[in-house]
Amino acid sequence: xxxxxxxxxxxxxxxxxxxxxxxxxxxxxxxxxxxxxxxxxxxxxxxxxxxxxxxxxxxxxxxxxxxxxxxxxxxxxxxxxxxxxxxxxxxxxxxx
Numbered sequence: 439x440x441x442x443x444x445x446x447x448x449x450x451x452x453x454x455x456x457x458x459x460x461x462x463x464x465x466x467x468x469x470x471x472x473x474x475x476x477x478x479x480x481x482x483x484x485x486x487x488x489x490x491x492x493x494x495x496x497x498x499x500x501x502x503x504x505x506x507x508x509x510x511x512x513x514x515x516x517x518x519x520x521x522x523x524x525x526x527x528x529x530x531x532x533x534x
Contacts, residue, residue, distance in 0.1 A: 439468070439532075440517070440525055447521050448505070449528075451491075451513040455483040460490050462531065469512065470528075484508065491515070495527040 441448040450469040457473035464471055474486040484504055492499040497520040507513030517524055 439528055440521070446516045446518075449491075449502075449515045449517065449524070451487065451507075451515060453483065453487055453507075453511045453513055455511075460486065462490065462494055464531065470531075478509070481508070484513070487513070488515075495520070495524045497523050 441450070452466060452469040452471050454471070454473040455476060455478040457475055459473065460475055461473050462470065463473060472487050472490060474483055474490060476483045476486040478484075488499050488502045488504070491502055495501075501518055501520040501524065502515045503518050505514050505516045
């Protein structure tokens with residue numbers, strides 16, 4: 439889920455680039471599993487992850503700021519805005 443800290447609210451993501459389709463697969467060890475079809479070249483996969491998260495949560499892409507894991511599958515995003523909307527969306531994912 440979301441991790442509130444004094445520096446902001448964070449979402450941990452386990453990414454799989456070059457997947458067969460763009461999708462959010464659920465949770466593993468506290469991280470959201472995200473698959474994107476884009477190859478991890480020049481940050482394109484990171485951009486695709488942000489776009490998928492924003493579309494799924496129905497918030498602007500600017501709500502997600504990548505703070506760690508630029509070249510790693512384990513990523514951390516700080517929520518710059520729309521924290522409540524993302525929280526509601528994530529709670530809905532846990533129920534599925």
